[in-house]
Amino acid sequence: MALERSEVEKIAHLARLGLDEAELPHTTATLNSILGLIDQMQAVNTDGIEPLAHPLEAVQRLRADAVTETNQRAAYQAIAPAVENGLYLVPKVIE
Amino acid sequence: MQWETVIGLEIHAQLSTQSKIFSGSATTFGAEPNTQASLVDLAMPGTLPVLNQEAVRMAVKFGLAIEAEIGRTNVFARKNYFYPDLPKGYQTSQMDHPVVGKGHLDISLEDGTIKRVGITRAHLEEDAGKSLHEDFHGMSGIDLNRAGTPLLEIVSEPDMRSAKEAVAYVKAIHALVRYLGICDGNMAEGSLRCDCNVSVRPKGQEAFGTRAEIKNVNSFRFIEKAINHEIQRQIDLIEDGGKVVQETRLYDPSKDETRSMRGKEEANDYRYFPCPDLLPVRLEEDFLDAVRQSLPELPTQKRDRFQSQFGLSVYDASVLSASREMAEYFEQVQQACGDAKLAANWVMGELSSLLNKDGLEIEQSLVSAEQLGGLILRIKDNTISGKIAKTVFEALAAGKGATADEVIEKEGLKQVTDSGAIESMLDEVLAANAAQVEQYRASDEAKRAKMFGFFVGQAMKASKGKANPGQVNELLKQKLEG
Known part of the structure; x- marks a missing residue:
């Protein structure tokens, strides 16, 4: 399996990466070399082997349902570019 | 199609x-x-x-x-x-x-x-x-x-x-x-x-049509309206030769x-x-x-139990078990009056229409389960008729008494069951309607049956609804025939 340039453009758009004309061929080649490795792994017979969800042989620890956070809005918003009435302001997202 | x-x-x-x-x-x-x-x-x-x-x-x-x-x-x-x-x-x-x-x-x-x-x-x-x-x-x-x-x-x-x-x-x-x-x-x-995924297909066709997804509908009424609207839109579109596009709406x-x-x-x-x-x-x-141990009795289990334990119909049992609050209210009324059928009728009838009228949920009811249970007890022991019971119910809802007994006492709504009192009241009614009595006596069986209702109505009116309807019927019959 190999990626076409158009597919790389699409993935870049989904990831909001602005790749310019010069970067596209290089990125396509790099991604394809990763896919080559995956092809190699997929050639291995994995019948009867449980898929791995996480590389660590461990299970998730759960926490008790308790409120442990206090209101730190002022501190968190001190580094925000724009706030108003306690809201974070961002460029308008609908027309 | x-x-x-x-x-x-x-x-x-x-x-x-x-x-x-x-x-x-x-x-x-x-x-x-x-x-x-x-x-x-x-x-x-x-x-x-x-x-x-x-x-x-x-x-x-x-x-x-x-x-x-x-x-x-x-x-x-x-x-x-x-x-x-x-x-x-x-x-x-x-x-x-x-x-x-x-x-x-x-x-x-x-x-x-x-x-x-x-x-x-x-x-x-x-x-x-x-x-x-x-x-x-x-x-x-x-x-x-x-x-x-x-x-x-x-x-x-x-x-x-x-x-x-x-x-x-x-x-x-x-x-x-x-x-x-x-x-x-x-x-x-x-x-x-x-989110509702809606598609239409010609009746009998196995394959699904193309679906549209309606996002974030936030009330039962809007779900029904949104889906019905979407069904019609898709049918119109296809019948006009168009195609449904898979999209979010x-x-x-x-x-x-x-x-x-x-x-x-x-x-x-x-x-x-x-x-x-x-x-x-x-x-x-x-x-x-x-x-698993912590699971409560679930709606369907409750519905089945209401049917087997209380002999309610599937419909009644489904309505009464539809919400936990409704089921609890019903069971409290049932316990207070010992009559599941009457409790079901009152909760689904008078109580539900009162709640609907005021736009209230059952847990906000102006009449408590204990009050309603007490009211039903008085219907069962003939203290009041079913008709007067509605008056008492409205009085309870209006806060005119803490219990049905108090309302009945205060408003003098106790049913008259003394046959002597009913008889003299009936005598007055018949005397006041002498012409109709004569007409009744001259009529045949079929006509009489129709006219009988008129006298019952007059008698109940005269007693302000308080006379025991069974006794009124019986005594009136005796007097008219006699």
Whole structure:
């Protein structure tokens, strides 16, 4: 399996990466070399082997349902570019 | 052409935990913007999620209640998309290994039949924040209080065939999550939201038509209207030679129409992958046992018990078990008066119309279960007639007495059962209507039967409804025939 340039453009758009004309061929080649490795792994017979969800042989620890956070809005918003009435302001997202 | 509708629903139920699914922030509704958004919720670099045990327990509770396979090892995945109210750039959700697998739920339809609806899966995920598009100098305001609130997304099979069935299903899910105490079901506050997948196909055709998804419909009434509108839109479109496009649509209640959300769909490629920040969740047998032990009596179990224990019809039993509050009220009335049939009739009749009239929920009822039970006792022991009972009920609702007995006493509504008193009252009535009495006596059997009602009416009026109707009938007959 190999990626076409158009597919790389699409993935870049989904990831909001602005790749310019010069970067596209290089990125396509790099991604394809990763896919080559995956092809190699997929050639291995994995019948009867449980898929791995996480590389660590461990299970998730759960926490008790308790409120442990206090209101730190002022501190968190001190580094925000724009706030108003306690809201974070961002460029308008609908027309 | 005859069309058949196919509907599948995705319901998002907000789990009523104290804290968020992956952080220790509070989940209280209506707090000041961003006062319940911690570093984890804001997706600050270096933070890691820690899963809330209660959210898992609630999801399992739901799974056991719909007799589903529980994902003994379930895995969180990232659903990737960009939107300002999603700070991480992905929603932590579940994909291939959800906590709840295939199950089912039985719903009661209007004609009294029971339909089994398949539930494909239910998975845990986090809610996003809220975007406010009012004018902030050409910018949008973001409130992240809701970001990270635990949701259970319940996905049904495409088993519903009409808007009414879809509403019955949503109501059944609504009742179930409230019975289980895992979601407050407040649709106005968004605690229960519904996406409707709707398609049509020629009757008899096996393959599904192309579906449209109506997003975020937030009341039972709007679900029915939105689906019916969408069905008609699709049929009109196909019959005019057009084609249904697979897309997301929004329902506008003010115009009663759905419209396309084109544009948002373009990036609908979520590139799910297992979340490396969270390990697989393993659920042990003793955990599942403990949750199983904690299950309350469920709506369908209650419905069956109301039928077998009290001899109620399927319909009555379904209505009375539809919500936990309704069922509890009914059982309290039943206990107070010892008569399930009368209790059912009063709760579904007078009480429900009073609640509807005032737009109240049963837990806000102006007449308590004890008061209604006490009232029914007085009907049973003949202190009052069923008709006077309605007067007493209204008086109780208006706060004109603490108990039915007090109202009956104060308003002098006690039924007259003294035959001497009834007789003299009847004599007066007959004397005042001498002409009709003569006419009655001259008439044949069929005509008499019709006229008899007139005298009963006059007698009840004369006694202000207080005379025992049975005695009035009997004595009146004697007097007229005699």
